[in-house]
Amino acid sequence: MADAAVEIRDVVKHFAGNVVVNGVSLSVEAGEFFTMLGPSGSGKTTLLRMIAGFETPDAGVIELQGRDVTRQPANVRPVNTVFQDYALFPHLSVTANVEYGLRVRRVPRTQRRERAQAALEMVRLAHLGERRPGQLSGGQRQRVALARAIVNEPAVLLLDEPLGALDLKLRQEMQVELKAIQRRVGITFIYVTHDQEEAMAMSDRIAIMNDGVIEQLGTPREVYERPASPFVARFIGTSNILTRSGTTWSLRPERLHLDLEGAPSATLHREVGVLRDVIYLGMNTRFVIDLDAGEEVIVVRTNAEVGRYATFAAGTRVAVGWNVADGVTLDAAVI
Amino acid sequence: MKHRLLRSGQWLWVSGVLVFLFAPIATIVLFSFDRSNIESWPIHHWTTSWYSVAWHDTAVRQAFVLSLKAAVAATALALILGSLAAFGVHRARFFGRDTISLLFVLPIALPGIITGVALNSTFQWAGINLSLWTIIIGHTTFCIVVVYNNVIARLRRTSSTLFEASADLGASTGQTLRFITFPLIATALVSGALLAFALSFDEVIVTTFTAGAQNTLPIWIFGAIRLGQQLPEVNVVVTLVVLIMLIPIAVAVRLTGRDTMSSRA
Incomplete structure (x- = not known):
């Protein structure tokens, strides 16, 4: 079998004496849409930040495509992140934001332009390339953040509650669009959310987290039809x-x-x-x-x-x- | 009706405060055109001859050049030290960080006379002769504060995910500094530098204790007023200093104003 896109083994993380992630192991297949679902404080975002390289685990191993990256800094890992607040660079145009990852990796200018243009077309924003992030709506910023990450063709795309700031209608539209984009580009998605409907609508598999551990890991149907614990039964739908x-x-x-x-x-x-x-x-x-x-x-x-x-x-x-x-x-x- | 009355009352109040603040400066500007040696109202004979006198006075010229050198050097030093300090304090998560942040700001809250005396004794004790360099060191102590304050305020308002996003997209620490951090704090650096320059250029107290035999422009003005022999010339010099100071202050206000506008958008 080929190496998993992401392999996490016995990862532990403390903050100021509190255990935030308490011995998590999981394996994400290449091309999978994998969701980490849980209430706030369940450790899902910390786990995502450790995969991105913004935090280092106190114990355990993180592998990307079979390579141990546990101690690697964020800027050399083959992953990109879509942040909850989008983190678009306010002083750069939309195009310059999308090109940023290619520019720091010294991709030639013409190639950079082409790839950025293609990424912006994928999120249907090619006509707004000259704008500054401050001139865009919330939904447009969200799509720029997505284009800026995808343009680098990462092995894994990490999404930290990317739809959290959008209103319900836009969120539901973006769920469909995100899933379609994921199928088209074939990149592994690791998606963090506290919204169980969102998780059900998009995911191939869901890891339900609570108090720093995985309560259950399975397909949307499995976790809904066969909840493994009272917590899962109550958190996913009504029970x-x-x-x-x-x-x-x-x-x-x-x-x-x-x-x-x-x-x-x-x-x-x-x-x-x-x-x-x-x-x-x-x-x-x-x-x-x-x-x-x-x-x-x-x-x-x-x-x-x-x-x-x-x-x-x-x-x-x-x-x-x-x-x-x-x-x-x-x-x-x-x- | 009552509303109208209240409004005109407010205008009257505001005008009163403005007159209180700016009438003395206007007086000096007016008297700089008075031919008489003794200031008295109304002015009988108008002249611009004092401007020519001041222009050809070598003492004034030397003082002006010294002030300019001190202000430029102190501002440059403060830019480097102040912004580095701001980066360090902003990034680090160590015990006593807030105390250190307070220590950086303290020199501007401290009475100038304390800074002046302390520096003077230190230089004496270390056997350093008072010179341009001791003036620069003295001015740098409070110029650092305005640069530090400007930069750290900007860094605190900047979302830390911007720096994470830059690293996430593959940028090294140096690239993040060049492409993200520096452009984001550039206007804070400029407005900090302008304020530092303005502070240094008209500083008297610390300068008195660190200048030795040389005169900066404010020290020359101070001395001339005490002697009372060159009052018309003082008026001219003060008028020119006001004009020169207006430029950096106006630019600094424009920059900070535009910043708050763009961050709101």
């Missing part, structure tokens, strides 16, 4: 976590069935309670139920079939049912 006879279950709201108490049921398992809230969300309706057993459970039904539930008002006695196959036992799950 109902119930403990019954010593086993902890994670049940997705859309997998649960809702009936009036006493109605005949098609599901195997069934529990009763009181409907506390009905929340209309446009595409879906969210039902909040207080089970007699004590827990709060959330059921989501699509509004295409919500007519069935027209008579369900707050205070109604209801039954929540599910098939055992739709639940995930968290204790038995293997990382």
Whole structure:
């Protein structure tokens, strides 16, 4: 097998006595769109900064394309970064920003111009080359930052919450565009975000991080359908976590069935309670139920079939049912 | 109506402050054209002859040249030492960094007489004769401060990810300095240098203790006023100094003004 694009082994990093990254190992394949997902303080950005070379691990090894780069400075590593604040050079034009990496590596001027132009065309900004970063919108700056990194044809592109500063609509457009660009150029992407929908939409694989360790690593489908821990079950989407006879279950709201108490049921398992809230969300309706057993459970039904539930008002006695196959036992799950 | 009254009141107030600040300078400029040796109002005979007298006075010329040399040299030294100090303090993450930052700024807060006496005793003790060089050293102590302050303020306002981005794109430390750091702090260096020059050019107290037998221009003015024999000539020299000082101050204000505008954009 060919060398992995990025290989991380037992990496540890402390800041001022706190463990920020606590023994992380992972391997990213060439051409993969790999996401590190977690809440702030989970260590994902620190891990990215160690791959870029801005931080040095206290222990462990980082390899790029089979070469140990753990102690290498940032400027000789075959990686480029798209920063959260874009970090565009304010005194240089858009073209000069994109050319910067080629210029410091002494690529001849004409070749530099051509490659920068091609990179700007890829992000559809070829017509704004003369502008200064201060004259661009947030979305345009974001794309300049992307072009400035990609133009160097790095082995790995590191993206640190690159869409964090954009509004929702633009963010969703950029997700599609980023994924398309990644497929076209075939560069390995390592993407850091705290937004689970963004991670699901773009990634080949997701590493879910919490407190400096990887809680679970898998495809979007795996981490959603088979969460390995209560943390993952809650962090990715919404989960109902119930403990019954010593086993902890994670049940997705859309997998649960809702009936009036006493109605005949098609599901195997069934529990009763009181409907506390009905929340209309446009595409879906969210039902909040207080089970007699004590827990709060959330059921989501699509509004295409919500007519069935027209008579369900707050205070109604209801039954929540599910098939055992739709639940995930968290204790038995293997990382 | 009440609003109008308030507004004209404000204008009156502002004008009053401006008169308070600039009337003395205007007086000196006016009297530089008075033919009489004794200043009295109104001026009866207007003349520009004092300008010719001052121009041909070798003492004034020598003092002017000495002031210019001291200011240029002190500014140059301050540019090098002040910006290096700012880089060091900005980059380093060591214990007592804030204390050191304060120590750099202290000379400008310290009364000039303390700096002057301290330098004078040091030179005496070390057996260094007072000369142009001791003036330069004295002026450099407070010129460093304005350069340091300007540069470190700029560095603190500059996002550190810019330097990381430069390294990330393959630039060596030297390339980052040349292509990114220097262009970003260039205007801070220029405005720092202009302020340092202005400070040095009209400094009296520290100069008194470090100048020995030579006169800088402010020292010459100070002496001439005390003797009281050449008051019209003093008026002329002061008028010229005001005109000369206006240039660097105006440029410095323009530069810092433009900076705040572009950083807002």
